[in-house]
Amino acid sequence: MVKCMVPDCRNYSNPIRKKVFHRLPVSNPVLCKRWLIAISNPAVDPDSPLDPRQARSMFVCSDHFLPTDYILLPRRPLLKSTAVPSVFPHRLHALPGPVPEVRRPARLRYQPLRQAAAARSFYTAPVC
Numbered sequence: 001m002v003k004c005m006v007p008d009c010r011n012y013s014n015p016i017r018k019k020v021f022h023r024l025p026v027s028n029p030v031l032c033k034r035w036l037i038a039i040s041n042p043a044v045d046p047d048s049p050l051d052p053r054q055a056r057s058m059f060v061c062s063d064h065f066l067p068t069d070y071i072l073l074p075r076r077p078l079l080k081s082t083a084v085p086s087v088f089p090h091r092l093h094a095l096p097g098p099v100p101e102v103r104r105p106a107r108l109r110y111q112p113l114r115q116a117a118a119a120r121s122f123y124t125a126p127v128c
């Protein structure tokens, strides 16, 4: 099974979903380094040489490339030799500016069962 090496991407080879997986361009060290920097996988240092056996098992799925990164051919799209992954929908730190902290309102946080039941009976008690 082939799995995408982009952090937080859960795509893997699946005949139903039909994702295309691209190997790291290890034959082009400059381009390979650009891919690794773009991918930002903490398990791989872009400045260190890759173990060829390790590199053979590293794939990036088609979700991380723009349509303009492909050449349309009759059988299947071909990734351009200069393409670099640039689409990372799961990457929060790529958002401009700080990510706002999302906190649930106090009334929705965990309450001990007895307090929750008491609060519920207060709201459902008949009004006389």
Ligand SMILES: [Zn+2]
Binding pocket: 004, 005, 006, 009, 010, 011, 060, 061, 062, 063, 064
């Ligand atoms: Zn992916």
